[in-house]
Amino acid sequence: MSEYDFIIVGAGSAGCVLANRLSENGRHTVLLLEAGGSDLNFWIWMPIGYGKTFYRPSVNWMYHTEPDAALNGRVSYWPRGKVLGGSSSINAMVYVRGQAQDFDGWQAMGNPGWGWDDVLPYFRRSETNDRGGDAFRGDNGPLHVATMDRDLHPLCRDFIAAGGELQFPHNPDFNGATQEGVGTYQNTAKGGMRMSAARAYLRPVLRRANLRVETGALAERVLFEGRQAVGVAYRRNGQVKTVRARREVILSGGAINSPQLLQLSGVGPARLLRDTGIEVVHALDGVGRNLQDHLSIDHLYRSRVPTLNTQLHPWYGKLWHGLRYVLTRRGPLSLGVNQAGGFVRSRPGLDRPNMQLFFSPVSYTKAPPGKRPLMNPDPFPGFLLSAQPTRPTSRGHLEIRSSDPKEPPAIHPNYLATEIDMQEMLEGTRLLRRLAEAPALARLIEAEMLPGADIRSDDDLIADIRQRAGTVFHPVSTCRMGPDVARDVVDARLRVHGISGLRVVDASIFPTLTSGNTNAPAIMVGEKGADMILEDCGAGG
Missing domain, CATH: 3.30.410.40 (Cholesterol Oxidase; domain 2)
Structure with a gap:
């Protein structure tokens, strides 16, 4: 069985950031698993190719929600990136961080270190704004942000x-x-081409000796010894492979795939897990709950x-x-x-x-x-x-339908419920x-x-x-960060409650939906999460 210090599941907006930052000092080996394939595709790099990737299964999970009563029983279509860069490779590219009060609200919900003054440095560190840097904007980060x-x-x-x-x-x-x-608006672009998280963070470091990226790798479950996460089982080219994490397993699959993988792995609402024939590793009712969307x-x-x-x-x-x-x-x-x-x-x-x-x-x-x-x-x-x-109050949920990792989860947006x-x-x-x-x-x-x-x-x-009315494709909060183990999934260090060696680092941890597009704050979570992981390993070592 292969071993790495860190195994990251999902090469999306946060996962690409983690792969870069965790391998940056050369001291740690990192494996990045991505179910999709390469982002070297003309329709991905061309900004307006968004219209071409919207219904393209080769780069898109193409999820559908359950019928929603508030929308006259309509089913909503939820595209999600299944490709290096994740949804940052197929989104509409608008760069919006949110309001300072959004993040101060996160902190007030019991998440120390997530107030506006705490997250602003990570927004600045992540970007190169084409208008230059100042007290709010960055001028030396991997993510190029363009004025149109x-x-x-x-x-x-x-x-x-x-x-x-x-x-x-x-x-x-x-x-x-x-x-x-x-x-x-500004958008995530450089030289007239899309600046996805893969282009910004992953492509420049693919040759690092301590970083391995595997595409076409569908994670099927996290492996546990007791309540310690020790590795990941994934399917690639029809074969199931297992890899072991010496330090941590990090889920960065986004607001749909991260809670889905937790549930498939036996971490989630106990009744749901038993009903789908999955052994309960740790009962955690918040997994898949608190879903929000614009x-x-x-x-x-x-x-x-x-x-x-x-x-x-x-x-x-x-x-x-x-x-x-x-x-x-x-x-x-x-x-x-x-x-x-x-x-x-x-x-x-x-x-x-x-x-x-x-x-x-x-x-x-x-x-x-x-x-x-x-x-x-x-x-x-x-x-x-x-x-x-910008700040809906309705909450939905998602849950696996079976123990089959290839079966999409049932998504209940519960729009307009308040x-x-x-x-x-x-x-x-x-x-x-x-x-x-x-x-x-x-x-x-x-x-x-x-x-x-x-x-x-x-x-x-x-x-x-x-x-x-229709979705703007901003699902968040299904692995919500917070101190209440009865309702939340991760703590303020993004560690899964009740489990060792397992974190979630992506938009699913948002305590609440931010005021605007969600890609920029997802990248910020990747930056801040990487720092936390390295700190917890001992001063970056």
Whole structure:
């Protein structure tokens, strides 16, 4: 049996960080297991290739939730990266850290060392911001973060002006001193190509003698001696292999795969494990519970003026912009799908923004739910406005269906289960109407196509939300960090409660969902988790 100091399961946003940092000093041997394959794929590296990888099983777990009553019994499609880089290789690339209060809230929930002042250094250490570094931004980290302004569609200026007409301030940097306001997003890119966690952290160190990366390696269970994690069993090329960890096993499979693997390994709700024929190693009820995700609503408008549809719908537009991207790495294909947006308060009396906005100068009425294939927009000029409440209070759960590692777990999002969550979705849709009625945007709009001008009452808007609202693909908290062993899964050092030699380091440990996109904080968790692991090994040694 092969032995390594550290075995990391999952080469996603946090796992790639861990592989780099834990092997950095040369003192430890590290094995990184990834169920998917290589990220050397044109559609991954090309930013707008997001639309191509959305339904591609070779790089995507392609999960589906259980029917959700609050969404009229609809099933939600949850893409998750199954490739080096994980979901950072197939996401929409928006770089948002969250609000300082999010992390101070984590600390207040009983997680010392996770307040804003504690995590900010890790955000800064992880990034190279193309605008340069300052007290908030990093300028020497592996993850390159790009400003998109030079290639933004001019309608983004009209969106920002409309925000100003509603008294929302212009914010040039959502990751600076404050998140509040409207402006343009930055994305994880360099040189017009995606900057996934694999490109940032893994590819530069693949030749390290003390780091081994195995792709096509599906972890089937963590191996235990008593309540000590000692290794991992995984399947590769049809054969089951086992490896032993001299120091620790670290799960970085994300909010779906990490709790799934814990449950398959006998760590989770005892009744569930027994019902699926799995021997209980350690009963831990929180595994798979406390699931949170962001839900959003889109409003679609037909435009009086040209949008990206005008450029990209005709065959010659596709050809021109495709050639432009290949030759220069410039133009709309070098950007993500969300260009402008913001963080605002949907009602008076709030102490901080509760709503994230997205503006996309493109539309697609025939795309599958959640998919935004930029190269196949509508044949008429159109654009999208979207609103997403930042801190939902509903909680769902996931659980294995059987002892078969290849069978996807049952995912129960439990969207809109609280009154405040529905209230905020309704406030979000009314806010989109206010933006569309602001002079800067109103002059551009020929018609509201969805939900439609005849949908006006609260009841009608709620019905529209139940029929059309969709995930923004930010699942977290299924291995929640906290001190309560009856409800939480890991402690503030990310060690699994009641188990030695086992940690979880990924977005599943978030105590609560952050205010915005989740990739940047997942990478931060990888950075901070690596430091904790090395410290606990003895001053980095």
